[in-house]
Amino acid sequence: MTWHRSPLTARVSLIVTLFMVTVSAFASERVLSRLADTQERHVQPLADAYVDGLVLALVDSIIREDIWQAFDVIDRSREKSGEIRPTETIVAGPDDFVIASSHPLEIPSHVLHNSGNRCRSG
Amino acid sequence: MRKVISRRRLLGAAGSLAASFGVLRTRAQSADAPLRFALTPVLLTSDLVMLEELKAYLAHAMGRPVHLVSRRTYQEITALLVTRQVDAAWICGYPFVAYREELALVAVPVWRGQPLYQSYLVARASQKAESLSDLAGTVHAFSDPDSNSGYLVTCAALAEMGQSPARFFRHFFYTYGHRNVVRAVATGLAAGGSVDGYVYDVLREAEPALCAETRIVRKSELLAFPPIACPAADAQSPAIVQLRQALINMPHDPRGRAVLAMLRLDGFRDERPELFDGIANKMQLVRGVAP
DSSP: OHHHHSOHHHHHHHHHHHHHHHHHHHHHHHHHHHHHHHHHHHHHHHHHHHHHHHHHHHHHHHHHTOHHHHHHHHHHHHHTOTTOOOSOEEEEOTTSBEEEESOTTTSOTTSBOTTOOSEEEO | OHHHHHHHHHHHHHHHHHHHTTOOOOGGGSTTSOEEEEEOTTSOTTOHHHHHHHHHHHHHHHTSOEEEEEOSSHHHHHHHHHTTSSSEEEOOHHHHHHTTTTEEEEEEEEBTTBSEEOEEEEEETTSOOSSGGGGTTSEEEESOTTOIIIIIHHHHHHHHTTOOHHHHSSEEEEOSSHHHHHHHHHHTSOSEEEEEHHHHHHHHHHOHHHHHTEEEEEEOOOEEOOOEEEEGGGTTSHHHHHHHHHHHTGGGSHHHHHHHHHHTOOEEEOOOGGGGHHHHHHHHHHHTSOO
C-alpha cells in the first residue's frame, strides 16, 4: 500500500538505487574474484618454488633420517622465507613417520604423520 | 660402539700405511710452506671474524702462511690429522686419547686459570629433570659421536648405570655442533642434550635468549680441555715448534690477546698427555658396556 501511495519520482529513484547497488555488488565481486585469481596465480608459483627448494635441501636429511639437519633446514627456511611465511612444515619419511617438524613440541620426531604428505608447507 | 672402534682402527691403519709408503710427506717441514691448521666445532666456528683473527695472528707469529681447514664432523678432522693431510688441529680430547699412539700434544687451552673444562647435561627449562635418570625414555641431542663433552661423558655416566644411549633414551641424534645441541633443546626437538660447558657458558653471555630456554641438569667433573694436536711423527718439526710457541705466547701479543678475548680463553699451555687420563678412563668404561 505504501509503495503505491509514494510519488513516482521516489519510486524510480529507489529502483535505480537498488539497481545500482546490485550492479556495484556484482562488479565488486567480479573484481575481487579476479584479483584473488591473479594473486593466487602469482603466489602459487612462489610457494611451489619455495617447497621445491625446501625439498631439494631436505633430500639428504630424509635419506639419512637426519633429525637435526632436517630441522635445521626448515627452521632456517622459516627465518629467511621472505614473502612466503609457512605456518607449519612437517618432514616425514617414506613410512610416514615424522623426521622433523617446524613445531617439535606439538609434532615431535618419530610419531606417525597421518596426513600422508611427505613434505607439506602450509 | 663396535662400529666406532673399527672405524678408528681403520683410520689408524690407513695413516700408518700411507706413511710407510712415503705417500704423505708433511709440507710444513719446509720453512715457507703454509701451515694447514684444522678446526672442529670445539669452539664457536660460526664466528668468522674470530677465525680470520686467529689465522692472521698465527701467520704473523709464525712468519709463514696459515691455511685454516674446517669440516662438519670431528671424524673428518681426525682423519685428516691422522693421515697427515693437515699439520695440526684443534680437536677434542676423545679422539686425542683414541689415537694416542698416532698423535702428539702441541698445546692445551687455559680457561678460567686451568687447562680443564666440564661437560654439561642440559634440559629444556620446562623439563622436570633433576638428574640423568630423569631423562630416561626421552629424546636426547648429542654433539658428535667423537666428542668428549658432547657424547662420551654422558655415555660413561650411562655405562656406570649399566646403560647405553640406545637402551636408555627413546631416541638420540647428533647435531655436529655444541651450539646446535642448545638449539635442539631450546626448541623442544630434544628433551635433553650433552654439551661442552665452555661453549655453553660462552653462549650464555653471547646469546642469553637461546640459553634461557635451557637449564643445566648435571655438570661433570673437570676434564682436559680440547687440545691442539699434531701427528706424532711431526711433533718436533720446525713448524710445530713454531706453532707451539705462537700459541703459548698469545697473551704477550696484542693481536694474540684480541683472539684470546674473542675465545674467552686465558691462553695456551704446554701439558703432558697424562692430563687426558680422565677421558681415557671414560673411553674404557664405555667400551666395556654392551650397546
